[in-house]
Amino acid sequence: MKNKIRLGVNVDHVATLRQVRGGTTPYPSVLDMVKKSVKGGAEQITIHLREDRRHIQLHDLKLLAKECPVPLNLEMAATSQMVAFAKKYRPDWVCFVPEKRAELTTEGGLDVKKGFKKMAPMVEKLQRIGIEISMFIEPSIEQVEASYEIGADAVEFHTGKWVHLTGPRKEKEWKRLVDAAEWANYLGMNVHAGHGLDYGHSKMINKLPYLQEVNIGHSLICYALEDGLEASVRKMRKILK
Template sequence: MRPLRLGVNVDHVATLRNARGGTHPDPLAAARAALAAGADSITIHLREDRRHIRDADCQAMRAALTAPINLEMAATAEMEAIATALRPHACCLVPERRAELTTEGGLDAAGHAESLAPVIAALGAAGIRVSLFLDPDLRQVEAAARLGARAVELHTGTFCEAGGDARRRELDRLAEAARRVDALGMECHAGHGLDYDTAPLLAAIPEVVELNIGHFLIGQALFDGLPAAVRRMRAVMDGVRRP
């Protein structure tokens, strides 16, 4: 199987910093630690309300890191302008509501194609790889291909929260969607809610080439340290698919 990349989301390092103010803990320091421990890229979500990652964090990481940065963002004019100026390696377009605690479900690419198309085109013209965060729904995957997205990140939250037969059904949906993403010539990524138990199940889907994991790793870092948590996740993934 193809190598499997690990993207580490450091948003919640910023959440902890912002709870008290000041500069500690520093998301950039966390990003460096994650990369040194085996992460392939860093994911950050610049939200409209700046509840965790802030503009200065994005600029600091872009200036300091040579590894790919994946900027999660809503498809708004403000975020498009920020992204095209920043020029990260990749942008993942996600749905966003002010009241939500975390991203809830995938983007409706099929229903919002008209508004998404110019944002995707502008990001692509700036040399940014565009991915769409989607539920494992073939209609949405096919809409992403029509819109010119280069990747799809499958939302794994429903799968991670399910148990028993429901989890198996969700895993089957993810596998089917991953095959369709690959067949349409896009990269297949996956993320949301993954941990040491669920990540290997996604790693076993051969079409998935990248997992993006944040909340679990930052939470586990409280007990084990971030480098140890990232190394263990890397080992869990590689145990299923050797690079």
């Protein structure tokens, strides 16, 4: 019997709306939206504390580290400053992601092989204090193996490319996702996925072998404009069953 897929809700774009006015308004409240997400069925909350602080702020991390009613997953770049924040605020998970200042959103997976020497001590430091580690990567056997060698507990596959492709190219990318998921599971790592997932693609991602978790943000915030966040998360939770 296939396990239920854990739903992580990314609330970055709640903070985006607040920061549009330079953080001069207290609304929308990230914590309030976290609680609505959990009421709708979210089993994890994900935030990305970016270098440029375009949405989530340090005070959001500090607050959610104390008040989040479900496990907290911190997406972050592999920098000494971010490692220091993670050590101080102790999220349940840290997901290492690539980060470029000019990008609108995360454009692809992390090159774990290239950054191995830099990241390996970071992974060890965070795991030593009980934080679990995932690597946000492309569905590549090479990157899966590098993630295993660095000691990651999980890999999160970047699904954005698959979402946007059509026809035979979409089928080819799906095959890459399947092969990478099977290899990650064989090596003993948890299989996660995220980026660009809407209702339709979430129905499809159910078929990915060994998938244990998805992290979804942008589409849920968009759906919430019409249906409310709690109802949108509840619908997504139902799809992932």
